Amino acid sequence: MIAEVNPYHLSDDMRWMEERIGHERCKGAYAFKSLLDNGAMLSFGSDWPGTSAAEYHAHPRYLIHAAVNRTTLNGKPEGGWFPEQKISVEEALEASLLLHVIDISHPNAFEQTQAVDTTLADLGVVERPRLLALNKVDLLRDEEGSRVENYDEARVVIHGAGAPPRNVVLVSAEKRWGLGMLLDRIADALDGGLEQMEVSAADLLAPAFE
Numbered sequence: 001m002i003a004e005v006n007p008y009h010l011s012d013d014m015r016w017m018e019e020r021i022g023h024e025r026c027k028g029a030y031a032f033k034s035l036l037d038n039g040a041m042l043s044f045g046s047d048w049p050g051t052s053a054a055e056y057h058a059h060p061r062y063l064i065h066a067a068v069n070r071t072t073l074n075g076k077p078e079g080g081w082f083p084e085q086k087i088s089v090e091e092a093l094e095a096s097l098l099l100h101v102i103d104i105s106h107p108n109a110f111e112q113t114q115a116v117d118t119t120l121a122d123l124g125v126v127e128r129p130r131l132l133a134l135n136k137v138d139l140l141r142d143e144e145g146s147r148v149e150n151y152d153e154a155r156v157v158i159h160g161a162g163a164p165p166r167n168v169v170l171v172s173a174e175k176r177w178g179l180g181m182l183l184d185r186i187a188d189a190l191d192g193g194l195e196q197m198e199v200s201a202a203d204l205l206a207p208a209f210e
Contacts, residue, residue, distance in 0.1 A: 001039070001040045002041045002186075003035050003041070004099075005042065005043070005044060006044070007063045007064070007066035007067040008062050008063050009030065009066075010081065011066045011070075011073065014070075014072070014077075030070075030085065031082075031085050032067055032085055033084065033087050034085060036087060042091075043099055044063050060116065060119045060120070060123070063092075064089065064093070068086060068087060068088065068089055068092055069086070070082065070085065093123065093125065098125065098128050098130040099130075100116055100130060100131070100132050102133070102135065103135055103136050104134040104135060104137055104139075104140065105136040105139035105140065129189050130167060131167055131168075131182075132168045132169070133171055133182055134168065134169070135171050136172060136173075137157075138154065138172035138174055138177065140154050140157045142156070142157055151170065154177070155170055166185065169181050169182045
């Protein structure tokens with residue numbers, strides 16, 4: 001089982017969850033340690049830019065902080081929220097695949113991508129297989145300013161007439177474009193069929209933002 005989760009959600013949600021759903025039910029929320037101990041594979045994402053109630057951080061250090069310490073950025077509560085579900089830094093960084101999901105329609109998408117590239121380099125994990133999922137491609141517009149109507153039109157906006165590299169998948173969760181391809185690429189990566197990216201994600205996307 002692959003559990004695709006956003007650790008930073010717990011730093012935000014812990015402020016209200018127990019009041020709304022009760023202490024006992026919260027024990028199973030963001031249960032990262034239990035998931036690992038029972039053989040699940042954790043896939044962490046930022047869910048950037050967040051929700052209508054709060055804007056989330058794109059920098060991976062905030063995700064790691066939440067998974068390892070289980071506190072807010074101010075260190076509350078002391079000792080962590082349900083500390084038995086803490087995982088180690090090594091467990092948080094242990095990944096056979098780096099899945100980077102970008103809201104390609106966001107005006108700061110390129111800057112967010114650059115920040116993630118820098119962080120992965122700082123963590124020394126840039127050589128690991130990496131899959132770049134460009135979400136919300138249905139919101140892209142062509143040169144004439146018209147909203148794209150299908151996957152092929154979105155691909156032209158991002159990559160011109162050429163096909164995207166195997167490390168890059170265009171998706172629309174709303175329209176369900178590219179979801180099958182994304183699952184296939186994840187399976188390929190876990191079987192060792194996806195190599196590291198030869199260029200940074202920011203360099204790869206730069207033409208689309210020029």
